[in-house]
Amino acid sequence: MEKKVLFEIKALYRDDFRVSGFSFGHGEKAACIVGSMRGNENQQLYCCSQLIRKLKELEAKGRIHEGKEILVVPCVNPYSMNIKKRFWSIDNTDINRMFPGYDEGETTQRIAGGLFEAIKDYVYGLQFASFYMPGRFVPHIRVMKTGFEDVELAKKFGFPYVLLHTPRPFDTTTLNYNWQVWETKAFSVYTTSTEEIDRASARQAVESVLNFLRKTDVIDYDGFEGYVSKVVSTEEMVTVRNRTAGFFEGKAGAGEHVRKGQVLACIADCYEGNVTDEICSPADGTILFAHAEPRAYQNTAVYKIIPEKDEW
Amino acid sequence: MIETVVQVDLPVDETLQIRKMRLQPEDGGNGRRISIVTGIHGDELEGQYVCYKLSDYIQKNIKYLAGTVDVYPALNPFGIDSITRGIPAFDLxxxxxxxxxxxxxxxEYLAAQIVRDAAGSDLVFDIHASNIFLTEVPQIRINELHRDRLVPYAEEANVDFIWIHGASTVLESTFAHSLNAAGTPTLVVEMGVGMRITQAYGDRLFAGIVHLMKRLGIWEGEDFDVRTPIVSxxxxxxxxxxxxxxxxFLKNVEHGAxxxxxxxxxxxxxxxxxxVEDEITSPEDGWLFTIREYPVVSEGSLLGRILYGKESSV
Known part of the structure; x- marks a missing residue:
């Protein structure tokens, strides 16, 4: 393993800002794995730490294939992590809205540009990603429909689901989108949580990444074989919303199979405690995403369900 | 008359309302409408003064009003109330x-209702104030996709500068782009600096808005002279x-130099x-239309923008 600084900026009063990478093996730039890009992405950082630990073991055993190099970038934004701020410390900009970056631009454009220059030539690009809404996910792979996407390759992770996502205008400045435009096979790996560390789902994610690297002939690994992935487009998912605002009492969680009409959650008045809305599943299916905050605003997407057509 | 554009109930004893002031003659007017919108970013306050001044002026001279003026002073009330640029709680x-x-x-629901309400106006002003880091001369920014339709309006809005910039996919998610794409002409004004009000700039824009109201047949009262802007x-x-x-960063000159x-x-x-770590000098002759106001800088922070080869229109 070699630790290297991929990008750095000198600061006025803080230690230098550094984006560090950990490389394993030598040769073709086979796979790059990126972890936390925002200051609250503890799970994504944790996943990378576990992946690095595992890759060190594999490298010591000679299990990285000859002529292949893997790079892990556990954290793109140590500054924000260390002060518990989600976005960039001074101007609150999001590094994952700055790709492909610009080396003569503003600070976060330079960070994105510096990182992208170091990672844009890898064959496979994996990012442990997070969702902007607070909640818990069934671990899955998300692929943006850019015209360069490779769904068959996404199945090699062995996650239960591969989600196909149509990019919105602001997605065009994400790492995943730009990796694809630069012809890297890019995938976003979603685990259960973001701020909280969920060790079980982190382990599943790390196993899936190692599984992917084995199936793409980058490493030798005898581990998790995985599921036969089901491919779902985000347009097929059923969004369930609450009609009233108040305390959110979830009765079903991410990963659960639910029946049409089953009560998923209740909303209770924050002052008087009476139930103001009972949220029922509009379809048979599996909960991909479940809201996980004590309160919910009116009309929040509290559940996202993958409808099942002929299972059960 | 104050109208609620959209409202949603919040969890704890509060309703979020986005409101507007609708100003009309008693007979409802001639059907022509101008909308003044601001406060999308909660830390940009320059538009607050323009909204106040315009509303006050029209109400005191209501007999000259021939059409409808809608004033939306706070599209992001949470942000304005909490000195937050984005939408608090969502970091959006x-x-x-x-x-x-x-x-x-x-x-998304709030955004859709705002667009629905403002759509169909003969002209919309979306007033911004740069951010807390930069001070700007009064200017209008136009996506090149909409230049033919918008530049004639912008030239009469009493600003110093019209900046026609390249199209960007990211900017397709903005309020102005959404309205322009739907056929409602919308001008994006940038002036002054975040968290402050520069009344002299507000007065300038107020005069430009009244002038355009006159041109659109919405106003039959006094007109104001407007300056000719530089167009880039x-x-x-x-x-x-x-x-x-x-x-x-210690600045040596002011914006507009x-x-x-x-x-x-x-x-x-x-x-x-x-x-002294660096001295920033002008690379060419030009006009400094933006300068950094907030002193702390990281490598890469924007310090200023220069329009090369031009002199101020002021």
């Missing part, structure tokens, strides 16, 4: 969620000055070591 830039979605979450349609005309090092090549714009100093 409101100007990246348009045109919204009536079936979407709370913020060539992106290579605009130079960006970025910090070469981190430090404290006419510069000769080599003129000192400012210095980046290190108070810990007592040293």
């Amino acid at each position: 830039d409101m100007n990246r969620i348009f045109p919204g979605n009536t079936e979407g979450d709370m913020n 349609a060539d992106n290579e005309d605009v130079g960006f000055l970025n910090a070469s090092v981190s430090g404290i 006419v510069l000769k090549r080599g003129d000192l714009i400012g210095r980046i100093v290190n108070p810990l070591t007592g040293t």
Whole structure:
């Protein structure tokens, strides 16, 4: 393993800002794995730490294939992590809205540009990603429909689901989108949580990444074989919303199979405690995403369900 | 008359309302409408003064009003109330969620209702104030996709500068783009600085709005003279000055300065070591239409923008 600084900026009063990478093996730039890009992405950082630990073991055993190099970038934004701020410390900009970056631009454009220059030539690009809404996910792979996407390759992770996502205008400045435009096979790996560390789902994610690297002939690994992935487009998912605002009492969680009409959650008045809305599943299916905050605003997407057509 | 554009109930004893002031003659007017919108970014307050001044002026001279004036002073009330640029609790830039979605979450729903309400206006002003870091001369920014329709309006809005910039996919999520794409002409004004009100700039824009109201047949009262702005349609005309090092930026000139090549714009100093880390000079002759206001800079922070080869219109 070699630790290297991929990008750095000198600061006025803080230690230098550094984006560090950990490389394993030598040769073709086979796979790059990126972890936390925002200051609250503890799970994504944790996943990378576990992946690095595992890759060190594999490298010591000679299990990285000859002529292949893997790079892990556990954290793109140590500054924000260390002060518990989600976005960039001074101007609150999001590094994952700055790709492909610009080396003569503003600070976060330079960070994105510096990182992208170091990672844009890898064959496979994996990012442990997070969702902007607070909640818990069934671990899955998300692929943006850019015209360069490779769904068959996404199945090699062995996650239960591969989600196909149509990019919105602001997605065009994400790492995943730009990796694809630069012809890297890019995938976003979603685990259960973001701020909280969920060790079980982190382990599943790390196993899936190692599984992917084995199936793409980058490493030798005898581990998790995985599921036969089901491919779902985000347009097929059923969004369930609450009609009233108040305390959110979830009765079903991410990963659960639910029946049409089953009560998923209740909303209770924050002052008087009476139930103001009972949220029922509009379809048979599996909960991909479940809201996980004590309160919910009116009309929040509290559940996202993958409808099942002929299972059960 | 104050009208509620959209409202949603919040969890704890509060309703979020986005409201507007609708000003009309008693008979309802001639059907022509101008909308003045601001407060998408909660830390940009320059538009607050313009909304107040315009509303006050029209109400005191209501007999001259022939059409409808809608004034939306706070599209992001949470942000304005909490000195937050985006939408608090969501960490979301409101100007990246348009045109919204009536079936979407709370913020997308709000955005969709705002667009629905403002759509169909003969002209919309979307007033911004740069951000807390930069001070701007009064200017209108136009996406090149909409230049033919918008430049004739912008030229009469009493600003110093019209900047026609390249199309960008990211900007398709803005309020102005959504309305322009739907056929409602919308001008984006940038002026002054975040968290402050520059009344002289507000007075200028107020005069420009009244002038355009007159031109649109919405106003039959006094007109105001407007200045002729510089129009830049060539992106290579605009130079960006970025910090070469981190430090404290001490500006040597104000925004609007006419510069000769080599003129000192400012210095980046290190108070810990007592040293000057960099001196920022003008690369060419030009007009400094943006300058950094907030002193703390990281490597890459924007320090200013220069329109090369131009002199101020002021």
